[in-house]
Amino acid sequence: MDTPERNQIGSSLSKHEDSPVFNYLSNLSPIKPMKSAPITQTFTTLNFSSLPSIFTSPHVSSHKESRFLLRRHNTPDKSQSEFSSYIDVSSNKENDVFVDVNQLHNCSSELQKVSDTLDSVGRAPLEPLHEESDLSIDLSHNLKNDCGSPDSEGKAARDEASQSAEAATSSVMLDQGPSISLPAVHETPSGWESLISDGADLLMFDSPNIAAGLKELFKSPPVEHMGSSFASQFHQDTPDFLKSDPAFLVDVGELQNETYHHAETEVIDCARDDFPSTMTGCMTSHPSENVDDESMMSLHRGVRRRCLVFDTKGAQRKSLIGASSSNPSMCMNDNKKRDASKIGGSSALCILPGIGLHLNALATSGDRGGGQVSVSSSATTFQSPATAHESVLDVFSGASSQENADSGIIQCSEDACLAPGLVSLDDINQNSPRKKRRKPESSGDESCKRCNCKKSKCLKLYCECFAAGVYCIGTCACQNCFNKPVHEDTVLATRKQIESRNPLAFAPKVIRTSDPLPDIKDEVMNTPASARHKRGCNCKKSSCLKKYCECYQGGVGCSVNCRCESCKNVFGTKDGSAPVAVATQDGDEEEETEKVEMNNKGLQSVMPHNNEEHNPNTFLATPLRLTRMSMQLPFSSKGKPPRSSFLAVDSASGLQASQKFSKPNYVNPPPKFQRNYPAGQDETEMPEMLRNNGSPISAVKTSSPNSKRVSSPHSNFGSSPAPRSTRKLILQSIPSFPSLTQPAD
């Protein structure tokens, strides 16, 4: 882990080459040139440039692995003709290998020794032995590539053992790749490739810490792993978290039970499939990245978008990255990297596209992709739970600082792209039931999509992006768009003009009406009621039951300010009828709420009923996520990705420090605004994970200095309206809705 070379996978590999074992083998083996050649090739070719292909399709990887397995079983031994068929199927390379194996096999005595050695080492359990043949094969492969010198004999055996151990180690590292046969690792470049790719995947999927652990394993001297069987070793060395992963377990189990005897490629494939494809996709986007910590970060790195600074004119452009934690900067997604996000994910990945600059946007972001408040840089994009926590903490802490609040810059990660990590993680944690569901919803651009303006040039409030205070990005389908950094001046000017006309034009549309600080409980229960659309809706035909209605869209009930007709807003009608969902909190209430919701056709499909369904948000341990969860619930599925809901949160956190509550509180708007969700749902919908101590959020809460205010999922995020402090803070923190500024990026 500590080696300087860790930075590059290639180096890591080279390390292996440099390892005592390798050196030793190299010295011993006459065929060293040949052996090393393949290996070398492997390492060299193993550039992560190749990763993309691998990552692009887990299935592909799986196949590769499958092949390896098959190969593993290839043996000169005729008794195993069945395997030969596989061999035939395999590529030329494999055939070549096979030949080599045969040659090696001729050195039966040597091989036998080796096999014995292996047995002693403990591989026997794993490889049920086709007697000599299997071992020989394995050894042969290893020898062939690594040291296979017939002359080496005892040395060869030792080497083999070492190799095996090493291979085992490698395999262990790979997680999903347990299926990777040890020999395979050494056999061909492709083998390495897949191995590495797998490892990379694993790393990607897991938190940096995990990655580190894996890397460590990888780096650890092969010898260290020799004493135990592969399986045992695997278990021992495998981080618990990996073990917990369903996919991982499957792989392991397979390995233990059948891997070596049967080409259980299917099983492996399945396991791999379970793995978040999205993650893979994300990784794909960073093919060139190396697999070290930094690389990991890079991999995780989402695309950073430009940030609109809503500051005053002098809007400063701040780079989110470092400041992200310290500065609530809003940023827009950078089109440049969108592809990456797309690649990864089509679906899930794009959970949190951009972040809205202005409060509305923040609030709004509901489905659309709203940005996250930077979860600190892109790095946070793929957040492992740990990372996410950190990010969250950073956000809160950062937000809390007055400075940040003043800056008014919120960084968003983009793409939903940006949140791939989160999603992915979520998927992982939850076994990704949701992944499938989400696909339809958020495939590709859909989730990342933004405005579709044709005539407004994206310089009017018609434009969601503009209204949200964010620049349009590539995912937008707008035409003749001026809402781009290039036209910053125009954007700012227009914005000012609009603000001059209506100072609150960019303010959150949903505000909290109650003044006094209600206790949390109250807030939770009355959230919808306490929050209202700033101007009220004017619906005539939608009965305030569709997203045409801003109140409904905002997740708040209609109020006296509304001029709607036939108001049936489930969050509360203007006549004061208790919002079905809102008023109550007990279980019955919840049910009723759901019923109501269900009745609402539009909602029905969308309304999450359980953690799984709610997934994208659910996983988010980050405050941001929580916020969104609570707010955009109703629209999660159909709604576009939240654009920027985090701002509010972020702001809130930042604002929390402030103690002024005189002004009306702007409620964190839900998806479009920040959506508040029915209290009943709130409680119900809240993922257990959030409630649990173990949840990232909890962690955050606890750890957060401001824990009282910031964290309670229930109180703050869970309850629809952001905590009072939050709301008020938002306004204060974000002075006059800052003007747009070109993002630092």
Add this chain to the structure above:
DNA sequence: GAGTTTGAAACT
């Protein structure tokens, strides 16, 4: 994907 509906935003 195209067309329709809807209601906010913009305009008069």
Add this chain to the structure above:
DNA sequence: CAGTTTCAAACTC
């Protein structure tokens, strides 16, 4: 402020 037009999202097919 009211009425009308414009606009783009939401929705439907």
